[in-house]
Amino acid sequence: MNFPEDLKYSKEHEWVRINGNMATIGITDYAQDQLGEVVFVELPAEGEELQKNDTFGVVESVKSVSDVFSPLSGKVIEVNDPLSDTPETVNEDPYGEGWLVKVEVTNPKELGTLMSAEHYQAFIKEES
Amino acid sequence: MRYLPHTEEEIRSMLQAIGVNTIESLFESIPKRDRLAGPLKLPPPLNEIELRQLLREISRKNAHGEEWASFLGGGAYSHYIPSAASHLIQRGEFLTAYTPYQPEVSQGTLQAIFEFQTMAAEILGMEIANASNYDGSTATAEAVLMALRLNERPKVLIGRSIHPEYRAVIETYLNNQRVQIETIPFGPEGTLDRNFLKRNIDDKTACVVAATPNFFGVVDDVTDVAENAHQHGALLITTTSEPLAFGLFRSPGEMGADIAVAEGQSFGNPVSLGGPSLGLFATLKKHARSVPGRLVGETTDQEGKRGFVLTLSTREQHIRRERATSNICTNVSLCALAATITLSLWGKQGFQKLAQTNYQNALELRERIKKIANLSSPFESTHFNEFVIRLPKVTSGVLKKLQKEKILGGVPLDALYPELENSLLICTTEMNSDDDRDRLVRALENL
Numbered sequence: 001m002n003f004p005e006d007l008k009y010s011k012e013h014e015w016v017r018i019n020g021n022m023a024t025i026g027i028t029d030y031a032q033d034q035l036g037e038v039v040f041v042e043l044p045a046e047g048e049e050l051q052k053n054d055t056f057g058v059v060e061s062v063k064s065v066s067d068v069f070s071p072l073s074g075k076v077i078e079v080n081d082p083l084s085d086t087p088e089t090v091n092e093d094p095y096g097e098g099w100l101v102k103v104e105v106t107n108p109k110e111l112g113t114l115m116s117a118e119h120y121q122a123f124i125k126e127e128s
Numbered sequence: 129m130r131y132l133p134h135t136e137e138e139i140r141s142m143l144q145a146i147g148v149n150t151i152e153s154l155f156e157s158i159p160k161r162d163r164l165a166g167p168l169k170l171p172p173p174l175n176e177i178e179l180r181q182l183l184r185e186i187s188r189k190n191a192h193g194e195e196w197a198s199f200l201g202g203g204a205y206s207h208y209i210p211s212a213a214s215h216l217i218q219r220g221e222f223l224t225a226y227t228p229y230q231p232e233v234s235q236g237t238l239q240a241i242f243e244f245q246t247m248a249a250e251i252l253g254m255e256i257a258n259a260s261n262y263d264g265s266t267a268t269a270e271a272v273l274m275a276l277r278l279n280e281r282p283k284v285l286i287g288r289s290i291h292p293e294y295r296a297v298i299e300t301y302l303n304n305q306r307v308q309i310e311t312i313p314f315g316p317e318g319t320l321d322r323n324f325l326k327r328n329i330d331d332k333t334a335c336v337v338a339a340t341p342n343f344f345g346v347v348d349d350v351t352d353v354a355e356n357a358h359q360h361g362a363l364l365i366t367t368t369s370e371p372l373a374f375g376l377f378r379s380p381g382e383m384g385a386d387i388a389v390a391e392g393q394s395f396g397n398p399v400s401l402g403g404p405s406l407g408l409f410a411t412l413k414k415h416a417r418s419v420p421g422r423l424v425g426e427t428t429d430q431e432g433k434r435g436f437v438l439t440l441s442t443r444e445q446h447i448r449r450e451r452a453t454s455n456i457c458t459n460v461s462l463c464a465l466a467a468t469i470t471l472s473l474w475g476k477q478g479f480q481k482l483a484q485t486n487y488q489n490a491l492e493l494r495e496r497i498k499k500i501a502n503l504s505s506p507f508e509s510t511h512f513n514e515f516v517i518r519l520p521k522v523t524s525g526v527l528k529k530l531q532k533e534k535i536l537g538g539v540p541l542d543a544l545y546p547e548l549e550n551s552l553l554i555c556t557t558e559m560n561s562d563d564d565r566d567r568l569v570r571a572l573e574n575l
Binding site: 040 | 417442443447448451
């Protein structure tokens with residue numbers, strides 16, 4: 001399992017990569033492993049306003065369907081369209097090509113509520 | 129399974145185990161005045177012979193279909209059911225409430241459902257169909273909910289010419305949702321009022337619900353309605369209670385429908401006091417994930433052998449709970465099986481021939497009735513096996529007169545459509561003989 005040090009993590013197993021006031025969001029290596037083979041990803045529309053903890057999408061695997069919760073408030077600037085044809089990218093490259101959305105952060109303070117890689121690893125150990 | 133009621137002793141020990149003295153005390157949360165005081169007032173038990181006699185006596189109070197000439201349609205249709213279908217659905221392997229979650233022990237049931245879906249999709253001219261809905265009305269309401277999922281807009285347009293009870297069910301389903309329902313009237317030909325539609329459809333419209341054949345038996349080619357809807361980014365839902373018509377007329381898919389639903393009772397299910405029946409639900413493959421209810425798919429096992437499984441179950445309520453595509457998607461497998469067997473026995477050509485017969489019989493009967501003085505038939509359109517007749521007097525009186533001659537003359541429209549007062553909806557299928565139709569015509573002539 002891989003948990004890059006430069007990312008922030010949420011209790012809902014999403015990761016956030018911050019770049020200025022832009023945040024890229026995806027699901028963690030642990031989440032994709034738990035889900036199993038991803039067969040479908042449903043993403044929001046560009047321009048949609050997200051509040052922290054809103055469900056903004058759905059990731060469906062061969063054994064379950066999970067809602068994806070927004071770790072931050074912000075406006076959706078870009079969605080990873082190719083996932084509609086190749087949802088398995090979420091399994092293969094969760095932190096890279098398997099990203100879900102890019103949002104313009106509206107409340108940078110919320111970043112403080114997210115975990116570091118180390119924290120997150122301790123959190124999933126506790127969960128399992 | 130043995131059916132042995134509990135003994136007094138067992139009841140006592142169970143009550144003791146849960147720490148109460150009487151069964152009555154378990155119902156204390158219900159006010160005393162609402163509880164039954166003492167046992168039900170039932171006659172003494174009967175043996176099997178006596179019971180059969182009693183039921184026969186009660187049954188004699190019914191008017192039996194065989195002795196009457198029935199021209200009732202309006203959503204439920206009397207069609208011939210092959211004996212093989214009635215026999216096969218009673219086989220124990222099929223006659224079960226078990227859901228085929230375990231494909232390794234349910235291949236027969238799953239394949240039967242798969243064949244059903246294939247036929248439903250073919251008849252409606254669509255790419256995929258579900259395992260069936262409870263009936264035509266709920267299938268129509270579920271189609272509207274699906275359109276609202278695909279198209280989050282605040283308005284739906286519903287034809288006044290769809291079955292009024294289907295309309296009522298849609299209204300019930302949408303009761304607590306922030307959705308505005310607008311009714312599209314029907315024009316002088318009994319078809320959807322195109323001008324009204326053009327004026328009222330807009331970018332806030334999620335879907336248009338149109339019926340063909342509609343409640344008046346009018347075949348309404350809605351190709352232009354589909355185009356109009358699509359121009360505004362709205363979906364077209366077609367519904368009908370008589371999909372046998374698609375053996376002769378263009379299917380919803382050919383007309384450009386996005387979701388096509390129907391009541392499937394005509395296929396192998398009797399007109400049995402209005403039920404039970406089944407809903408057909410079909411759509412395009414790209415909407416597969418938004419379909420309510422169960423879907424069976426064909427796949428291969430590890431050895432490459434063909435097999436059938438429940439597929440895309442992750443949308444369903446046992447997994448998605450309140451976020452499922454539907455929480456009221458009852459599948460009526462036995463009725464769907466009766467439909468599957470019946471359709472396979474009819475075959476494609478039989479299906480077309482039966483549609484042709486139904487169309488022809490109604491066409492001729494309508495022409496004969498129209499020639500009777502003081503009677504008219506308001507909608508000059510193509511009809512499938514039913515049509516509206518306007519009477520010179522109150523329908524209830526006319527129906528009573530016909531009943532004296534053992535004729536069920538049709539469905540009175542006064543209460544359903546006040547604007548069509550003194551009107552009857554008359555239906556004729558292959559189950560009416562020429563003699564039945566002659567009797568009806570004579571009786572109407574003698575009014």
